[in-house]
Amino acid sequence: MKPAEVSTPSDREVLVTRSFAAPVNLVWQAYTDPALMRRWLTAMPGWSMPVCEMATHVGGKYRWRWRHEDGQEFGFTGEMLEVVLHSKIAHTQFYDAGDFGGSMGGEPSIVTVTFHETNGITNVATLITYASKADRDAAMSTGMTDGMEMSYQSLDEVLAG
Amino acid sequence: MNRLDKAFAALADPTRRGIVVHLARGEASVSDLVGHFSLTQPTISSHLKVLESAGLISRRRVAQLRPCKLETEPLIAVTDWLEKIQEIWEGNYQRLDALLAELKQAQKEERKK
Numbered sequence: 001m002k003p004a005e006v007s008t009p010s011d012r013e014v015l016v017t018r019s020f021a022a023p024v025n026l027v028w029q030a031y032t033d034p035a036l037m038r039r040w041l042t043a044m045p046g047w048s049m050p051v052c053e054m055a056t057h058v059g060g061k062y063r064w065r066w067r068h069e070d071g072q073e074f075g076f077t078g079e080m081l082e083v084v085l086h087s088k089i090a091h092t093q094f095y096d097a098g099d100f101g102g103s104m105g106g107e108p109s110i111v112t113v114t115f116h117e118t119n120g121i122t123n124v125a126t127l128i129t130y131a132s133k134a135d136r137d138a139a140m141s142t143g144m145t146d147g148m149e150m151s152y153q154s155l156d157e158v159l160a161g
Numbered sequence: 162m163n164r165l166d167k168a169f170a171a172l173a174d175p176t177r178r179g180i181v182v183h184l185a186r187g188e189a190s191v192s193d194l195v196g197h198f199s200l201t202q203p204t205i206s207s208h209l210k211v212l213e214s215a216g217l218i219s220r221r222r223v224a225q226l227r228p229c230k231l232e233t234e235p236l237i238a239v240t241d242w243l244e245k246i247q248e249i250w251e252g253n254y255q256r257l258d259a260l261l262a263e264l265k266q267a268q269k270e271e272r273k274k
Contacts, residue, residue, distance in 0.1 A: 001254075001258065003247070003251050003254075004247055004250045004251045004254050005247075006243050006246050006247045006250065008169060008173075008243075010173075011166075011169060011170055011173065014246065016246070016247075016250050018250070018251075018254050020254075020257065020258060020261055021258070021261065021262075022261035022262075022264065022265055023265075026261055026264045026265060026268070027257075027261065029264065030257055030260055030261060030264065036260060036264075039256065039260050040253055040254075040256035040257040040259075040260050041253055042253070042256065045252075126250075133166060134166075
């Protein structure tokens with residue numbers, strides 16, 4: 001499958017899209033069953049997901065927490081706003097910096113995940129809408145905390161965005 | 162607005178992204194850009210003003226000309242961030258690919274029974 005594509009549709013949004021070689025019912029299962037979620041939502045090498053509580057119904061709460069080998073922790077919590085089986089999950093998202101640090105602003109962001117299957121291939125679009133531009137910028141600088149090698153090759157892609 | 166914020170706002174416009182891509186090939190004057198994009202000089206100038214205030218380009222004075230030059234540092238900040246996000250998500254998604262392959266296999270075996 002083509003690698004994930006990240007874009008910024010507006011100054012307070014981030015959109016991530018990716019296709020998976022599986023029917024939507026299995027992708028849905030992997031996105032909503034905590035035992036399965038923990039197997040792939042581990043974010044980065046060295047991190048595990050000791051807490052993964054998930055209620056997949058409108059008004060239901062979720063709590064996700066990650067822990068690094070060296071003991072650092074951070075998490076996300078929120079509430080389900082919309083749940084449409086095999087099609088859409090929308091929820092609020094509060095960032096709990098733990099001892100990892102950083103900020104994603106005070107107001108929750110809204111995360112909307114939409115699933116669309118065509119011939120056994122499921123496209124997943126994740127739209128994160130921050131409360132304000134300032135919040136998105138705060139999230140940005142948190143995401144940038146560990147530096148990485150810049151590759152000029154991707155410059156054109158981003159600019160062509 | 163902080164610097165990254167300004168850079169994102171400036172790059173939200175397709176013409177300004179076009180100007181940035183053009184300047185990636187080398188310096189250009191306002192009249193070069195007017196010719197290349199078939200836009201009026203005031204339009205090009207106002208786009209250049211936005212890019213300049215975001216720190217994405219700089220302009221020096223050479224006789225009557227003020228050639229525009231791409232400044233890569235804010236672009237590195239923007240792409241750095243997008244790449245970092247992409248790297249984290251793609252890492253998760255590759256684990257999800259493996260998990261889905263396993264679930265598909267399990268479903269197939271279930272059907273055989």
